C-alpha cells in the first residue's frame with residue numbers, strides 16, 4: 001500500500017476500533033447458540049480457558065505482526081518471510097466467505113427490528129414464526145440485500161467514521177440493555193435450570209467437537225486468524241501498550257458474549273417446557289427465544305425494538321470492517337481501482353449470500369450431515385480455515401521468525417508480563433491442540449468417526 005497509513009489516536013482509539021470489529025453478531029447471535037448446543041457450562045469453561053491462552057497469545061501475535069511490519073495480512077507475512085506469504089493469502093479468503101452469510105443474519109436482524117417497530121412483537125413470539133420467515137424464498141433475500149446494500153453503501157461513500165462514532169455511543173448502551181435483559185431472563189420462573197446449565201460444566205458433555213467449536217467461535221468473535229487484527233495492528237501507534245490493549249479487547253468481547261448467553265439460554269429453558277431439543281436450535285436460537293422474552297415483558301415491544309436496533313449497529317460495524325478488508329485485499333492483490341474492487345466484492349457477496357439464504361427453504365434439500373448451506377460456509381471458515389491459519393501463524397511465529405521477534409515489538413512500551421505464557425502457547429500448546437482437534441472434528445463432522 002503506497003498511501004501513508006493513518007494511526008489510531010492513542011490506546012482508547014485503538015481498543016474501541018478493535019472492539020467495534022470484534023463485538024458483533026458473533027457475540028450475540030453465535031456464542032449463545034453454540035453454548036446451548038454444546039453442553040452449556042462445559043462450552044463456557046472451554047471457551048474461557050481458550051480465550052486467556054490461545055486467544056490472548058494469537059491476538060498479541062497478530063497485532064504485533066501488523067505493527068512491526070506496518071502492513072496488512074498478505075504483505076505482512078511476505079515482509080517477514082517471502083516463503084510464508086501463503087498464510088496471508090489463506091487468511092484473506094476467510095472474510096470473503098464470512099461477509100455474505102454474515103449479511104444474511106444481518107438481514108434477519110433488520111427484519112426483526114422492522115417487526116418490533118411496526119408493532120408485530122406478539123406475532124414474532126409465536127411458535128414457528130422464525131422458521132416460517134426464513135423458509136420464504138423472497139422476503140429474507142430482500143432483508144439480506146438491504147443489509148449488504150447498506151454495508152456496501154457505507155463502504156463506498158467512505159462514511160465508516162460516522163458509523164463508528166454513533167456505534168461508540170451505541171455499544172455501551174447495548175451492553176447495559178443486555179445486562180437488563182439477562183437479569184430479567186434469569187429471574188423468570190423456571191429459568192434457574194437454564195442458569196445452572198449455562199454456568200456449571202458437565203464433563204460428560206466434553207468432546208473434541210466442543211473444543212473445535214469453542215476455538216472456531218473464539219477466532220470468529222475476536223476477529224482472529226483472518227488477517228483483521230494484523231491490519232488493525234498496522235494502524236497502532238508504537239507508544240501504545242499492546243499487551244494491556246489486548247486484555248481490554250478480550251475482556252470486552254468475552255463479557256458481551258457471556259451476557260448474551262445469560263440472556264438467551266435461561267429463556268430457552270423457560271419457553272421450551274423442559275424440551276432439551278430446544279437447545280440445539282442452532283442459528284435461529286436468538287430469533288426464536290428473544291421475542292418470547294420481550295413478549296412476556298412490560299414494555300417489551302419498545303425494549304425489543306431498541307435491542308434489535310443496537311444489535312443491528314453492532315452487526316453493521318462488523319460487516320463494514322469485513323467488507324473494507326475484502327475490498328482492500330482485492331485492490332492490493334489485483335491492482336484494481338477501489339470502485340472496481342468494491343463492485344466485484346459486492347457482486348460476489350450477493351452471489352454467495354443468496355444460496356445461504358435460500359438454504360432454509362427452497363434449497364433445504366442441500367445439506368451435509370444436517371448442515372444447511374449457511375452452516376456449511378460457517379463451518380468451512382470457522383472450523384477449518386481459521387484453525388489452519390491459526391496453526392500456521394503459530395508455527396511461523398514460534399519457529400520461523402521466533403517469538404523473540406514479536407516480544408521485542410510488544411516490549412516497546414515496557415515489560416511483556418505474559419511473555420512465558422505467550423511463548424509456550426505459540427510454540428507448543430496451540431499447534432499440538434489445533435492439529436489434534438482439527439483432525440478429530442473434521443472426521444466427526446463428516447460422520448466418519450464418532451468421538
Ligand code: PFF
Pocket residue numbers: 021022023024025026027095098220221222223226228318319321322325
Ligand atoms: N468478530 C465479529 C463478530 O463477533 O461478530 C465478526 C467479524 C467481524 C469477523 C469483522 C471479522 C471481521 F473482520
